[in-house]
Structures are given as C-alpha cells and as structure tokens.
Amino acid sequence: MTSRFTRGFPVLFVLLWSTGFIGARLGLPHAPPLTFLSIRYVIVIGCMVIVAVVMRAPWPASARAWLHIGIAGLLIHGVYLGGVFIAISKGLPAGVAALVVGVQPLLTAVGAGWLLKETVLSRQWIGLLLGFLGVGLVVFAKLGDGFGMAALIPAITALLGITAGTLYQKRYCPPFDWRTGGVAQFLPTAVVTAMLALSTETLPVVWTGELVFALAWLVFVLSIGAVSLLNWLIRHSGAVNVASLFYLVPPCTALVAWALFGETFSGMAMVGMAVTVWGVYWARK
Numbered sequence: 001m002t003s004r005f006t007r008g009f010p011v012l013f014v015l016l017w018s019t020g021f022i023g024a025r026l027g028l029p030h031a032p033p034l035t036f037l038s039i040r041y042v043i044v045i046g047c048m049v050i051v052a053v054v055m056r057a058p059w060p061a062s063a064r065a066w067l068h069i070g071i072a073g074l075l076i077h078g079v080y081l082g083g084v085f086i087a088i089s090k091g092l093p094a095g096v097a098a099l100v101v102g103v104q105p106l107l108t109a110v111g112a113g114w115l116l117k118e119t120v121l122s123r124q125w126i127g128l129l130l131g132f133l134g135v136g137l138v139v140f141a142k143l144g145d146g147f148g149m150a151a152l153i154p155a156i157t158a159l160l161g162i163t164a165g166t167l168y169q170k171r172y173c174p175p176f177d178w179r180t181g182g183v184a185q186f187l188p189t190a191v192v193t194a195m196l197a198l199s200t201e202t203l204p205v206v207w208t209g210e211l212v213f214a215l216a217w218l219v220f221v222l223s224i225g226a227v228s229l230l231n232w233l234i235r236h237s238g239a240v241n242v243a244s245l246f247y248l249v250p251p252c253t254a255l256v257a258w259a260l261f262g263e264t265f266s267g268m269a270m271v272g273m274a275v276t277v278w279g280v281y282w283a284r285k
Contacts, residue, residue, distance in 0.1 A: 009229055010245050016226035018252035020218065021094040024085050025261060027214030031205040033085035034197035039205070040215060041077075041190035044223040045183055052179040059180045066184050069176055072169035073185025077227070078192055079161025083154040092151035093263045095138075095254035100155040102135045102250040102276070107163045108242075115167055123282050130279030131247035137272030138250060166242065169234055178228040186223070247280045 027036055051057070060066045080101075087097050109128050112118040176184070205211070233242045251273035257263040 009233060013226060013229040013233060014245055014248045014252060016221055016229065017246075018098070018249050018256065020081075020222045020226070021084065021088070021098050021253045022256050022260060023214045023218040023222065024088045024097075025094040025257065027211050027218070028085065028089045030208050030211040032197065032201040032203045033089045034082060034193055035201050035203075035205060036215070037081055037085055038190060038194040038197050040218050040223065041186050041193060043215070043219045045186050045190060047219065047224060048179055048182045048186070052177075052183060055179065057177045057179040060174075060176055060184055065174050065176065068168075068172045068174070069181055069184040070188040072165050072173050074188050074192060075161050075165030075168060076230075077165075077185060077223075078189040080158045080165065082193060082196075083156075083158025083161060087151050087153075087155040087158065090151040090154070091148075092155055094257045094261070095250065095263050097155050097158075098253035099135055099139050099250040100152065101159050101162060102247055103132065104159055104163050104166075104246050106132045107159070108166055111163065111167045112170075115171055127279045127282030130282060131276050132279075134272040134274070134276030134279055135247065135250060137275065138254070138269045141266045141269040141272065162246075166234065169231075175235055176231075178231050181231060182224070182227060185227075245280070247276050251276060 024033075031039075052059070060069060084097050084101065087100075088094060092100075106128050109120050109124065113120050230242075233245070254263065254269070254273065
C-alpha cells in the first residue's frame with residue numbers, strides 16, 4: 001500500500017466518522033437507542049465473519065489477545081456509541097454531541113503521557129489547547145438550544161469511553177487484522193448492549209425507509225469502513241495524533257447537521273470551528 005494512498009486515510013476517517021452522528025439523528029426517531037445499536041452490531045458481526053472467512057484472515061492468536069481486543073471494543077464502540085445514541089435520543093443536537101466528544105484529544109494527550117509514556121511536544125500541546133478552545137466556543141454558542149443534563153451526561157460518558165478505549169487499545173492490544181479484530185471487538189459489545197436494551201427499553205422498532213437507510217449507512221460505512229480506518233490509524237500513529245483528528249469531527253458534523261436538519265450555528269460557532277481546525281494543524285504538523 002503506497003504512502004500516497006495511506007496519506008489520505010486521516011481525512012477519509014474524519015469525513016466518515018462525522019456522518020455517524022447524522023445516522024443516529026436519522027434512525028433514532030424510529031427505534032430505541034440501545035435496541036438500534038444491538039441490531040447494528042449483529043449485522044456488523046455477520047458481515048465481518050463472512051469477509052474474514054472468505055478472505056482467510058488470521059484470527060487473534062490467543063485468549064489474552066481476544067480479551068484485550070474485546071475490552072477495547074467495548075469501550076470504543078459500546079460505551080462511546082451507546083452514550084452518543086442515548087444523548088441524541090434525549091434531545092441533544094447531533095452537532096453538540098459531536099462537540100462534547102470533541103474534547104477527547106486533550107484527555108488522550110494527558111493519558112498518552114501518563115500511561116503510554118509518549119512524548120507530547122510543545123506544539124502538540126498548543127494545538128490541542130487551541131482545539132479545546134475552539135470546541136468550547138462552539139459549545140458556548142449552542143447552549144441556548146434547550147438541552148439539559150439528562151442529555152449531556154450520556155455524551156460525557158461517551159467521551160470517557162472513546163478516550164479510554166483508544167489508550168487501552170494502543171497500550172494492551174497486539175496488532176490484529178481489521179476483519180477478525182472487528183469481530184472480536186463487536187462480539188462483547190453486542191452482548192452487553194443487547195442485555196442493557198432488553199432490561200431498560202420497551203418501545204418497539206418501527207421499520208421505515210429512513211431507519212433502514214440509517215442502519216445500512218452505520219453498518220457498512222461507519223462500523224466497517226470508519227472503524228477499520230480507526231484501527232489502522234491507532235496501529236500506525238501516536239495516540240495524540242490519532243486523537244487530534246477528532247477535533248475535526250465537530251465542525252464537519254455541525255455543517256452536515258445544518259444542511260440536513262437545520263441545526264443552526266452562530267458566528268461565534270464558526271470562529272470556534274476555525275480555531276479547532278487550526279489547532280489540529282498544529283497538533284499534527
């Protein structure tokens with residue numbers, strides 16, 4: 001695989017990852033969040049098993065590897081996606097949900113220096129702090145949208161999940177094939193999410209064209225495409241560099257949410273987005 005080809009992976013990852021919040025916004029009016037995610041995970045596992053068998057991909061070599069990959073998956077997918085979907089189902093706008101999770105790079109930078117012994121350069125700290133400032137400006141500009149703590153707390157939980165999962169995978173998971181590793185990540189995620197859905201959710205799933213489209217998009221574009229890119233980036237880049245990409249997700253999500261759902265953003269939010277992009281440039285320079 002040429003370096004010219006892989007150089008575009010970070011940009012492609014940001015574009016795909018940003019659409020996950022939009023998919024949630026489309027599908028959640030027709031299904032409870034954890035039930036929706038459980039259906040998504042089962043389809044993803046089925047697709048990944050077929051791909052792995054047909055392509056004869058190598059499976060994790062030991063029970064220990066399965067365990068570590070599974071824990072990372074439970075954090076990255078279960079806690080993160082569960083928190084985001086619950087937050088959006090409780091009225092948090094898709095753009096704001098992306099912005100809350102956008103604080104992740106700063107937390108990851110602290111964790112990378114503490115747990116992974118990675119050197120965080122001064123320009124990376126400057127870039128990360130600029131990104132944090134930009135996200136803060138956008139969140140401040142959106143505070144008048146009328147959402148409460150019941151919607152914010154799941155989003156904050158999602159933030160902690162994706163941060164812990166990224167650090168855990170970088171620290172404990174051996175290199176793994178994206179096809180079989182995806183199965184190892186989604187299996188425990190599907191089991192835990194389904195158990196929570198059965199015990200906490202009672203509303204039925206209403207199968208509409210919008211729900212089917214959202215589910216197909218989240219399965220094939222996000223859970224297979226974007227997650228495979230994330231695993232590749234974690235394996236080939238420093239944790240801080242990977243995490244800094246998430247600063248670009250809120251502006252992308254806010255723009256798409258504005259175009260599709262009319263989620264507006266003010267001049268201050270636009271300034272915050274510009275500061276965020278500049279911070280990412282410095283963090284990844």
